Amino acid sequence: MDANAGFVFNDAGGLVGVRVFWLYDTYTTLFLYDSLDLDKDRDGVLNKADLEKIRHGETTWDPGYEGDTYLWIDSKKQILSRPQETSVHVVMDRIGVSFELHLPTPQDMAGRSASLKLYDPSYYYAYSIPGEARILRPASGCHVWVNHFNPDTQMAILQKELSALSTEEMPEDLNIGAKFVEEIALQCD
Numbered sequence: 001m002d003a004n005a006g007f008v009f010n011d012a013g014g015l016v017g018v019r020v021f022w023l024y025d026t027y028t029t030l031f032l033y034d035s036l037d038l039d040k041d042r043d044g045v046l047n048k049a050d051l052e053k054i055r056h057g058e059t060t061w062d063p064g065y066e067g068d069t070y071l072w073i074d075s076k077k078q079i080l081s082r083p084q085e086t087s088v089h090v091v092m093d094r095i096g097v098s099f100e101l102h103l104p105t106p107q108d109m110a111g112r113s114a115s116l117k118l119y120d121p122s123y124y125y126a127y128s129i130p131g132e133a134r135i136l137r138p139a140s141g142c143h144v145w146v147n148h149f150n151p152d153t154q155m156a157i158l159q160k161e162l163s164a165l166s167t168e169e170m171p172e173d174l175n176i177g178a179k180f181v182e183e184i185a186l187q188c189d
Contacts, residue, residue, distance in 0.1 A: 001025055003118045003127045005069070006134030007144060007186050014106030015186075017080065018116055019136055020069055021098040022058075028125075029095045032057075051088045058097045059083035068125065068177075069101055072115045078103060109142060109188040116184040122170060123162055123177040133184045141189035149182050 002023040010016045024032065033039060036057060038050040046054075061067060061082060071078040083099035090096070118127045133144040151159060159180065162171055173179075 001028065001125050001127050002130055004129055004131045004134070005116055005118060005184055006136045007114065007116070007139070007142075007184075008100060008102075009109075009135065009137040009139040009142075010106055011137070012106070013108070013139060015073075015103065015109050015114065015139075016106045017100055017102035018069065018071060019085075019098065019100045019134075020067070020118065021096060022127075023091055023094055023096045026094060029093070032095055046090055054095060054097065055086050055088045058088070059086040059099050067099075067101065068118055068120045068127065070117045070119070071101075071103075072117075073107060073109075074112050075115075109139065109186070112188055114186040116186070117178070117181045118184075119177040119181040121175045121177045123180060126177075126180060127182065129182045129184065133186075135186070139188065142186060143188075144184065144186050147183040147185055149180050151180075155179065 003021065005018050005020045007015060008017045008019050032054060036050070036053045038053065039046055066080070067083065069080065071080060080101035080103065082101075084102060086097070086099040088095065088097055118129070120127070129146050129148070133146045135142055135144050162176065165171065
């Protein structure tokens, strides 16, 4: 799954949360069409009711589910809200979902760093960040970049072993996805 995210700042310069965009692969898009009974008239166009089914299904999370979205500020894991400002898009015949996750209170980031990681702990979904990292609204003195996952030989072997698992099998390490994560990093002066 392709993904991207940005750090959201308020007008006072405080970090208020993150904005996430998931662009599902073709398989997942087709799965959603089938499981949600989308495009009933089979014209290839999703109507408002279809988009609302997707938005509700993909952004109404069970308690405890963190949306495969994990934020650390100065190496301390942060608690984020449930999805807000949600929307659904169709991009080149693939379904995309975007949402914001907010911090309990805005954070002054002067002299601080943040790490945003998008990953499925079970590695059922593999996220890649093909675009550039973003800062939403000006944040004076802050810089953002993506640290892409680059497998070494050992990780490449593990990744191959995981790809051989059936859809019913789970890896022994229940947080295996953290080993294959791409990180969006933020550093503020």
